[in-house]
Structures are given as structure tokens and as C-alpha cells.
Amino acid sequence: MQSKIAATAPVVRRWLAMAEQTLANHSDRLNAINIYPVADADTGTNLYHTIRAAAQAMAELEPSDVGVTMAVAGRAAMEQARGNSGTLLAVSLVAMAEPLAGAQRLSGPLLSAALQRAQLRAWSALSEPMPGTMLSVLEAAAIGASSVEGAQHGDESNLALAETIDQAVRSAREAVVLTESQLDVLSNAHVVDAGGVGLLLILDCLRSVIVGEPLQEDLLDGLSGYKVQDPNIALSMPEQEGVEVMCTISLTPLAAAGLRMKLDDLGESVIMSAVSEEADETGAYPWRLHVHVPSAAVALDAIQAVGDPSNVSISALSAHVTEDAHGFL
Structure with missing residues (x-):
């Protein structure tokens, strides 16, 4: 297996x-079990569009090191992130790039550090992080990766890298199974968390390109609600009210903290994370923002009071609204 292992920048592109492609194949099933934090049946679609933005950014990137490649992918994902799940995925990609800066190849210790940074940033991006979601799955993957002896002791061999990603995926799958028992809404519907399953698929894609093996055929076997013949749980849930508002805005850290507090009062599912660590001449950073509110005006008034948002998207929080109902300003 060691001779097949690849760990340079092109691996990120292939991943x-x-x-x-994998999320495109699974988006309908992921949408069908998307009932938390709202049953809007779009987790699969959101993850797909977010990862697609990252993949497309690779087409224009000159060969570079692993860190730069991941950073470009993360920023592209952040700027086009869709929904709770897409935003958290984009935050994770941006964070993973940080420990990889300047690295010509991925190693077990670097992968462990990248996953650890990702789970810390993802948890901190949410105003009210909850276990039983993709956050738990990401945390489990990070813990699993760091438990591998080679990663713990700085072993940069290909074998240690393979063992690290294998354990990360195994731990992530165990965490996905647990999500059903961690949130009442999932327990009552007898399904696992859609975002967690999506993240598990993404991690297995990374394992696949690193070790040169296909995706694991039995990876999703036994996950509650995920059989093709299982009902579309999201469409059977009560219709949701309100809208999801997302945008990018340039703010100082202090102004961003103030806006987060305001949005926490106005709505739910608030996510704010810096798109990059580079400030402009005024000390402001670009932030990606996500919130669920009763009406778009409620959020936009608060946002426009502190800055000029760009790349604004507004979508209804309902599984009964089609994909074309997304609005952009």
C-alpha cells in the first residue's frame, strides 16, 4: 500500500x-435526512455547491505547496459557502490550511494538526455549537487522527499518514452513528445527522486519494435513515418559517463581535468566521456570515448598520421550497 500513497499538492485537487462527484451522487439522500437545525432538506445540495466552489478554484491554480493549495480551496469555499453545513465545511478547509503552510507534502502529524485546527475553528465559528452534528464528527476525526502513534511522535512516513487518515475516517463513522442518540429530533425521526454523513463522505474521499483505494463500499451501511428505500424524512416535517441570510462583510474583530451579538438576539444558527487572516489598512478582515431569521430585513438592517455586505444570499427555511428559490443581492 505504501507505494501507492500520494501526499503532495495534487492530492488536494483530486480530493x-x-x-x-461523491456529494453530487449523495445529495438527494443527504437532503432527505436533513432535519437539524431546520428541516429544509438542503444539506446535500449545500455541501455539494460549497465543495464545488473549492474544486473549481483548483483549475486556475498553478502548482504549489499543500498549504497554499488548501488555502485557495478554503477561501473559494468560504466565499461561496451555502447553508450551515457548507459554511462549517468552508471554515474547516480554511483552518486545515493553516498548519500546512509551506509544506510540500502531507504527513500524519500535519494531517492530525490540520484536523485539530479545523475542529477548533468550526466549533468557535458557531454561537451555539451542538453535539450530534458535523461538529462532533469533525472532532472525532481529529481525535482519531491524533491517537495514531505515528502522528503523536512526528513520524512523517507514508505508512503513518495512511494509518492516520484510516483512523480519522473510522472515528468519524463512529461519531456519525452516535449523532442519532445525541439530538432528540434525530432520535425521534430515527436518522443520523445529514451534515455528519456528508463530512464522513468527504473524509473518505481524502482517504481514497491518499492511499490509492476506492471509497469504502460499506461505509454507510447501517446508518439510520440512509437506505435508498427509506422515506424522505425532511419532507414529512412541519413546514419551517423564516429565511437563511448569508453574506461576506469586512469588519474589525471588535465590530464583528458586536454584530455576532446582535444577530444572536435577532435569530438563530449564527456562524461567523474570518475568510482570511489578512487585514486591510483599517484593521478589518473579510468575514463570512450565516444566520436564520424571521425575515431578511431583520438581518440585513443589522448587517448594513456596520458595513457593506457582498455576495448576499437569501433562501427560505423550508423543505418545500425548490432550489431555484435562492435569492441573491
Whole structure:
């Protein structure tokens, strides 16, 4: 197996391309079990569009190191992120790039550090993080990766890298199974968390391109609600009210903290994370923002009071609204 292992920048490109195709194949089933935090049946679609933005950014990138490649992918994903799940995925990609800066190849210790940074950033991006979601799955993957002896002791061999990603995926799958018992809404519907399953698929795509093996055929076996013949749980849930508002806005950290507090009062599912660590001449950073509110005006008034948002998207929080109902300003 060691001779097949690849860990340079092109691996990131192949990973994102495979993840894009895999999520396209699974988006309908992921949508069908998307009932948390709202039953709007779009987790699969959102993850697909977000990873697609990252994959497309690779087409224009000159050969570079692993860190730069991941950073470009993460920023592209962040700027086009869709929904809770897509935003958290984009935050994770941006965070993974940070420990990889300057690295010519991926190693077990670097992968462990990248997953650890990702789970910390993802948890901190949410105003009210909850276990039983893709956050738990990402955390489990990070813990699993760091438990591998080679990663713990700085072993940069290909074998240690393979063992690290294998354990990360195994731990992530165990965490996905647990999501059903961690949130009442999932327990009552007898399904696992859609975002967690999507993240598991993305991690197995990374394992696949690193070790040169196909995706694991039995990876999703036994996951509650995920059989093709299982009902579309999201469409059977009560219709949701309100809208999801997303945008990018340039703010100082202090102004961003103030806006987060305001949005916490106005709505739910608030996510804010810096798109990059580079400030402009005024000390402001670009932030990607996500919130669920009763009406778009409620959020936009608060946002426009502190800055000029760009790449604004507004979509209804309902599984009964089609994909074309997304509005952009």
C-alpha cells in the first residue's frame, strides 16, 4: 500500500474533485435526512455547491505547496459557502490550511494538526455549537487522527499518514452513528445527522486519494435513515418559517463581535468566521456570515448598520421550497 500513497499538492485537487462527484451522487439522500437545525432538506445540495466552489478554484491554480493549495480551496469555499453545513465545511478547509503552510507534502502529524485546527475553528465559528452534528464528527476525526502513534511522535512516513487518515475516517463513522442518540429530533425521526454523513463522505474521499483505494463500499451501511428505500424524512416535517441570510462583510474583530451579538438576539444558527487572516489598512478582515431569521430585513438592517455586505444570499427555511428559490443581492 505504501507505494501507492500520494501526499503532495495534487492530492488536494483530486480530493476535492472526488468529493464534488461523491456529494453530487449523495445529495438527494443527504437532503432527505436533513432535519437539524431546520428541516429544509438542503444539506446535500449545500455541501455539494460549497465543495464545488473549492474544486473549481483548483483549475486556475498553478502548482504549489499543500498549504497554499488548501488555502485557495478554503477561501473559494468560504466565499461561496451555502447553508450551515457548507459554511462549517468552508471554515474547516480554511483552518486545515493553516498548519500546512509551506509544506510540500502531507504527513500524519500535519494531517492530525490540520484536523485539530479545523475542529477548533468550526466549533468557535458557531454561537451555539451542538453535539450530534458535523461538529462532533469533525472532532472525532481529529481525535482519531491524533491517537495514531505515528502522528503523536512526528513520524512523517507514508505508512503513518495512511494509518492516520484510516483512523480519522473510522472515528468519524463512529461519531456519525452516535449523532442519532445525541439530538432528540434525530432520535425521534430515527436518522443520523445529514451534515455528519456528508463530512464522513468527504473524509473518505481524502482517504481514497491518499492511499490509492476506492471509497469504502460499506461505509454507510447501517446508518439510520440512509437506505435508498427509506422515506424522505425532511419532507414529512412541519413546514419551517423564516429565511437563511448569508453574506461576506469586512469588519474589525471588535465590530464583528458586536454584530455576532446582535444577530444572536435577532435569530438563530449564527456562524461567523474570518475568510482570511489578512487585514486591510483599517484593521478589518473579510468575514463570512450565516444566520436564520424571521425575515431578511431583520438581518440585513443589522448587517448594513456596520458595513457593506457582498455576495448576499437569501433562501427560505423550508423543505418545500425548490432550489431555484435562492435569492441573491
